[in-house]
Amino acid sequence: MLKEKNLRMTKQRKVILAELKKLKTHPSADEIYGIVREHIPRISLGTVYRNLEVLVELGEIQKLDLSGSLKRFDWNPNKHYHVRCVHCDRVDDAPIAPLNQLENELYEATVFEIIGHNLEFIGLCPDCSRKNHHP
Amino acid sequence: MLKEKNLRMTKQRKVILAELKKLKTHPSADEIYGIVREHIPRISLGTVYRNLEVLVELGEIQKLDLSGSLKRFDWNPNKHYHVRCVHCDRVDDAPIAPLNQLENELYEATVFEIIGHNLEFIGLCPDCSRKNHHP
DNA sequence: CTACATGCAAATGCTTTGCAACCTA
DNA sequence: TAGGTTGCAAAGCATTTGCATGTAG
Numbered sequence: 001m002l003k004e005k006n007l008r009m010t011k012q013r014k015v016i017l018a019e020l021k022k023l024k025t026h027p028s029a030d031e032i033y034g035i036v037r038e039h040i041p042r043i044s045l046g047t048v049y050r051n052l053e054v055l056v057e058l059g060e061i062q063k064l065d066l067s068g069s070l071k072r073f074d075w076n077p078n079k080h081y082h083v084r085c086v087h088c089d090r091v092d093d094a095p096i097a098p099l100n101q102l103e104n105e106l107y108e109a110t111v112f113e114i115i116g117h118n119l120e121f122i123g124l125c126p127d128c129s130r131k132n133h134h135p
Numbered sequence: 136m137l138k139e140k141n142l143r144m145t146k147q148r149k150v151i152l153a154e155l156k157k158l159k160t161h162p163s164a165d166e167i168y169g170i171v172r173e174h175i176p177r178i179s180l181g182t183v184y185r186n187l188e189v190l191v192e193l194g195e196i197q198k199l200d201l202s203g204s205l206k207r208f209d210w211n212p213n214k215h216y217h218v219r220c221v222h223c224d225r226v227d228d229a230p231i232a233p234l235n236q237l238e239n240e241l242y243e244a245t246v247f248e249i250i251g252h253n254l255e256f257i258g259l260c261p262d263c264s265r266k267n268h269h270p
Numbered sequence: 271c272t273a274c275a276t277g278c279a280a281a282t283g284c285t286t287t288g289c290a291a292c293c294t295a
Numbered sequence: 296t297a298g299g300t301t302g303c304a305a306a307g308c309a310t311t312t313g314c315a316t317g318t319a320g
Contacts (some may be wrong), residue, residue, distance in 0.1 A: 008274060008319050029310080044277045049273090049310065064260050067200035067253060069285095070309075083247045095244040103256065109230040112218045112258035116233060121238065123247035143299060164285080179302045184285065195290050205284075206312095260301095285307080292301065295296065 001058065013051050015039050020061055020075045026082065026091040028070040064093065065118045082122040087128035094121050137195065148186045150174050154195055155210045161217065161226040163205040200253045201226065218256040222263035229256050 002009055020027070027035070029127055033048045055061045064072045066082060072091055081094040090106050103114045125133060137144055153163070154170050162170070167184045187208055190196045199207045199219060207226055216229040238249045259267060 003320095006274070010275060010319070012276075020237065040276070044279095045309095046278080046311075047276055063232075065202035065255075065257075067202060083241070083249070085243055085247065086250060092245070094241055094264055096240045102254075105231045106218070106229055106256060110218055110227070110256075111259075111261045112220065112227065112256070113264045114218070114258040115221060117254060118255045118257065119237075119252060121245075121247070122200075122240060122251045122253065123245075123249040123251055126246045129248045140295095141299070145294070145300060146303075177302070179304095180284095181286075181303080182301055185287095272318105273318095274317105274319080276315105278314095278316105280311105280313085282311070283309095287306070288304095290301105292299105294299080294317100295297095 005058070006057075007054065012036075012040060012043055012047050013092050014052065016048060016051050017055055017060060020055075020073060023075060024093075026064060026072045028072055028076050030070075032073065064091070081119045081121070082121050085125035085128055085133070086122055087124060090125050090127075092125070094119075138191070142189065142193075147171075147175060147178055147182050148189065151183060151186050152190055152195060155190075155208060158210060159228075161199060161207045161209050165205075167208065199226070204267055216244055217255070218255045218258050220260035220263055221257055222259060222267070225260045225262075227260070229254075 015036050016032060019039070020032065029049050029052060032052070033043070033045050036043055036048060052063070056063050056073075059077055062074045062083065064074055066072060066084065068084065068089065070089075074120070076093075079098055079107045081096060081098075082091050084091050085093045088124075093100070099117075099119070100118055106114055150171050151167060154174070155167065163185050164187060166179070167187070168178070168180050169179055171183060187196070187198070191198050191208075194212055197209045197212045199209050199217065201207060201219065203219065203224065205224075211228075214233055216231060216233075217226050218229045219226050234252075234254070237252055241247075241249055
């Protein structure tokens with residue numbers, strides 16, 4: 001797998017992947033940087049970015065196509081949906097099944113050749129919801 | 136409307152809104168800048184950004200919550216879905232009705248208080264599709 | 271040993287902001 | 296005329312990249 005692409009399993013790459021797999025959240029590159037730095041203090045943010053791209057190419061993780069200004073990464077490479085907190089920007093999985101028939105609806109109606117879709121829910125996470133009700 | 140918010144209808148604001156309403160596409164701030172500059176050559180990009188925000192607040196247009204690195208604006212302030220071309224990044228409307236019952240599916244399954252959702256289709260626009268088949 | 275990877279820092283691209291001059295109501 | 300608005304330039308922030316050095320295989 002690595003060999004085919006002439007890639008090496010460096011310490012940095014190993015730790016980034018391992019830490020990402022431990023999380024159930026969907027961190028940004030900077031958040032991953034913060035976590036990995038506890039194990040490899042001299043790692044650079046550039047290395048984190050580069051390795052996240054490599055891991056995406058290898059199919060180990062996925063880069064999320066979500067709204068919002070930060071790119072987020074997901075240890076789960078399978079297609080699924082997400083919920084974002086409007087207030088704190090936390091992103092969780094949305095536990096509903098993929099809507100496979102959705103793209104058929106568009107089939108006749110658009111001039112585009114449809115490849116896929118992203119569905120993202122917007123809401124308030126429990127923490128922010130609580131703060132909202134009792135400010 | 137403007138008076139309540141202590142806002143003024145300046146030439147810049149008027150032209151930005153007028154040009155946006157003429158388009159059926161969903162331009163980025165920079166694209167709007169390019170168009171408006173034909174009418175007001177000395178307008179600055181900062182002014183375009185500031186006015187787009189104001190027009191969003193007034194409910195005249197909407198800022199789209201899409202994936203991708205550029206913010207895009209829509210002359211149509213009503214909720215609807217979009218299709219993005221993977222190749223050239225062109226964004227069109229997706230002519231399918233809002234899925235109002237979608238959020239109910241999540242209701243019991245998530246700890247989030249759901250507020251709304253974004254649905255974005257990914258595909259190839261006719262131009263890029265043609266180039267793809269006959270490279 | 272020989273590429274691929276890394277750390278560092280500089281560069282990039284989009285967006286936001288501070289400020290003095292300007293204009294709308 | 297008051298205060299919102301503009302143009303300009305500088306700052307901000309996330310992400311990318313060039314390059315000499317380091318290291319996995």
